[in-house]
Amino acid sequence: MKDHDERPAPASAKMSGTEAGQPGSTRWWAERAAAADRRRPRTGGLSTARVVEAALQVLRECGFEALTVRAVADRLETSSGALYQHIASRDELIVLIADHYLGDVRLQGGGRGWRADVETLMREMRQILLDQPLPPSAAMGKAVWGPNTLRIIDAALGLFLDAGLTDEHATYATATMIDFVFGAAAIQRGGGRGPNGATGTDERSQFHNSLPADQFPALRTAGAAFLAASADDVFTNGMALLLDGVTSRFLNPH
Amino acid sequence: MKDHDERPAPASAKMSGTEAGQPGSTRWWAERAAAADRRRPRTGGLSTARVVEAALQVLRECGFEALTVRAVADRLETSSGALYQHIASRDELIVLIADHYLGDVRLQGGGRGWRADVETLMREMRQILLDQPLPPSAAMGKAVWGPNTLRIIDAALGLFLDAGLTDEHATYATATMIDFVFGAAAIQRGGGRGPNGATGTDERSQFHNSLPADQFPALRTAGAAFLAASADDVFTNGMALLLDGVTSRFLNPH
DNA sequence: ACCTGAACACCGTTCAAGT
DNA sequence: ACCTGAACACCGTTCAAGT
Numbered sequence: 001m002k003d004h005d006e007r008p009a010p011a012s013a014k015m016s017g018t019e020a021g022q023p024g025s026t027r028w029w030a031e032r033a034a035a036a037d038r039r040r041p042r043t044g045g046l047s048t049a050r051v052v053e054a055a056l057q058v059l060r061e062c063g064f065e066a067l068t069v070r071a072v073a074d075r076l077e078t079s080s081g082a083l084y085q086h087i088a089s090r091d092e093l094i095v096l097i098a099d100h101y102l103g104d105v106r107l108q109g110g111g112r113g114w115r116a117d118v119e120t121l122m123r124e125m126r127q128i129l130l131d132q133p134l135p136p137s138a139a140m141g142k143a144v145w146g147p148n149t150l151r152i153i154d155a156a157l158g159l160f161l162d163a164g165l166t167d168e169h170a171t172y173a174t175a176t177m178i179d180f181v182f183g184a185a186a187i188q189r190g191g192g193r194g195p196n197g198a199t200g201t202d203e204r205s206q207f208h209n210s211l212p213a214d215q216f217p218a219l220r221t222a223g224a225a226f227l228a229a230s231a232d233d234v235f236t237n238g239m240a241l242l243l244d245g246v247t248s249r250f251l252n253p254h
Numbered sequence: 255m256k257d258h259d260e261r262p263a264p265a266s267a268k269m270s271g272t273e274a275g276q277p278g279s280t281r282w283w284a285e286r287a288a289a290a291d292r293r294r295p296r297t298g299g300l301s302t303a304r305v306v307e308a309a310l311q312v313l314r315e316c317g318f319e320a321l322t323v324r325a326v327a328d329r330l331e332t333s334s335g336a337l338y339q340h341i342a343s344r345d346e347l348i349v350l351i352a353d354h355y356l357g358d359v360r361l362q363g364g365g366r367g368w369r370a371d372v373e374t375l376m377r378e379m380r381q382i383l384l385d386q387p388l389p390p391s392a393a394m395g396k397a398v399w400g401p402n403t404l405r406i407i408d409a410a411l412g413l414f415l416d417a418g419l420t421d422e423h424a425t426y427a428t429a430t431m432i433d434f435v436f437g438a439a440a441i442q443r444g445g446g447r448g449p450n451g452a453t454g455t456d457e458r459s460q461f462h463n464s465l466p467a468d469q470f471p472a473l474r475t476a477g478a479a480f481l482a483a484s485a486d487d488v489f490t491n492g493m494a495l496l497l498d499g500v501t502s503r504f505l506n507p508h
Numbered sequence: 509a510c511c512t513g514a515a516c517a518c519c520g521t522t523c524a525a526g527t
Numbered sequence: 528a529c530c531t532g533a534a535c536a537c538c539g540t541t542c543a544a545g546t
Contacts, residue, residue, distance in 0.1 A: 025445055026461040045510070069539060081541075082511050090539065141391030143446025150470060157480060158472035167479035170472075175447070175483065176434070176492035183437025184430075191276055192397025193429070207280045216404060218412035218424075225421035226411060229429065238430035244502045245495030299529070323520060335522075336530050344520065 020088070023095045024142035046078065048086045052096050059097065059133050098139050099146030101132040107155045114163035115243055121155060122181055122239055129185035136186035153178070169250040180242060184235055193231045204228065277349040278396035300332065302340045306350050313351065313387050352393050353400030355386040361409045368417035369497055375409060376435055376493055383439035390440035407432070423504040434492055442485045449484055458482065
């Protein structure tokens, strides 16, 4: 019962409510676009774009741990306080960065049928999420409704609609696909399952042997397969299950 | 080109490598269990369990923002330095908390057939992830291979094995299910899609109208359905797609 | 309108010194 | 062996004052 709850309300309280949406929300993006239109930047001055650009450099070169407001300001040879004219908080900056990387997802499907095109899109999206330097904690902390995420949603929705799904079914298929891709990438990046299975070979058998004898009966029998499966194999099979489901439930209901 | 990259290597470097696994890894959990066995706690003293318990209280009462090492120490009426005898870092503490909440997932399936039982397990897991106070960024930042996660994996694996799947197929089904549930919960908690759809009704139409006319063709036609879909509906349909896929691919391949 | 410089109110973590 | 107290090296954010 000490005084750690007497602290003043966080600064974000001022921004929330009616003033501006939560970073990442549709509202926040809309207001951000409107504000950008109003702004008349003086030449050579700062801008949100320049702040984000500098942040990307810091992130790429020094990693997420080093991505501080002060480091970004240093890179721009200005004071940390100056950045708050262009971003409202560090959180906002991270949302901007997350959406930026999603912009690297390529959308041209090739037109080899809806199923092949959806698979290509899912693989592309996964690869971007795995390669991008934000840790899953930061990249997925706030759902992003920015323009680059909308591009992907639009592409997926379009493929399912072209395949003959109703609006509702295309919605479910798209949202499920996005949930799966994000979850798979986050767990892999978080250390859950690597390219060569859940753990190294030594560690795997050691782990398997350390399981208490009276617990985890299924892991005792199928645990070797579970620990050995690579993230790529799991992803490929997950896509197959999901798209089989789309076919059998939304396209060819018996 | 300032001096922010001249800082000393982070303290975690000392712990990584051969000394101890990354928090959350199988290795880390094993070493943690071994260390707990060696320890002979004096009565009335601190312990990892007491530290975690205090952290859970702080988290529940004051939220994640207030979950600092110092606040946990205050709650235990000790100094912050003292906690480092029992946890190696704040990150470790968060992994311990994440696994703790996964322990609330109930496993009794009811035996109404594999499909109903898997659905129950998925819903239960989702609910725990949604209700627990860690933000998705913290809860999913590190994949957790702790005892409580293994319980869930074991249960899922067991249901799929009982249904007649091979070890490999049960592995794919289980891992895909976990990826989907985590992704869905993280995106919902992050603000992506709420109980009443992606946004409020007003915001939804406003957002829809603000879409540029020459972009997002699919969102223009199916966007209303996409934004209106509730998180519950998306989850229910996602489960159906996934389990349909399991049936058609792993149980009744034509 | 935009930026500087300095301050405010914190952090996680370490470590000599005590018991 | 475990804990205290104090310090180290940082943080994000605010704001008067300048231009």
